[in-house]
Amino acid sequence: MADKIVKTEFTGGMRFKSNFDDGHHIIIDTAENDGGSNSGPRPKQLMLSALAGCTGIDIISLLNKMRVEFSNFSIDTEANLSADHPRIYTEVKVIYRISVKPADREKVEKAVNLSKEKYCGVSAMFDKFANMSFEIIYS
Template sequence: MLKEVEVVGNLIGNTAYKMNIDGHDIIIDTSVENGGNDLGPRPKALMLASLIGCTGIDVKMILDKMKVKIDDIQIKVRATATEEHPKVYTSFHVIYEFKGTDLDIRKIEKAVKLSQEKYCGVTAMLRMIGPVTHEIVIRNI
């Protein structure tokens, strides 16, 4: 069965839109150089943030179930984009950095793999655009 999702944006001035997503307001705009007022992040950058949120939530929940204690997780996404219009992303690289004491790399790798291959819907959607690769960095403290 399909589930319909709706997000509504209202113009709040010049090129800025205020969105309400799940009861949370967010403003999206463009840079001053592109004619906006820089009141919020750019739409395509939010796609990358969505990828971080999706896979980050998955990984944390999976590690919690595995009883793996993590002091911190930082996730970065690097995307390659075309220079001509429409400027689109063509590939994505996710860098997971885990900090903690005596971290179990096998469990971390399993959690990331499950997110990347099974659970993260944003990863699955972005794979329709281009390759999504990843790497894992462990920082034992």
């Protein structure tokens, strides 16, 4: 038996609807110039979003446990695709932007390292096919 099930159905054009086993759903589509209607994110974009969400949840959880007060937390993911098909991500950079007291910066760095080295399964999967880099920008 599978741990997770996502059912994805074709809904017309180039559009699909993925239904998750927890009741959520998303629309996946492509750009108009590729035959879609641009009604949802592209599959590879979702991969980058999953990476940001996974590491972000880890970091929030860890910072809360460390009692670190923070604000303005966001994550940018930047990626380069291979030139040949199938086009896959070859380089991925995760950029964390966060406001904390200078005394808590070491804790943020610890949380980022724990996420990428121990907790974030999506990051571990990306490590299998892409060169990963991470940056923290404090504001």
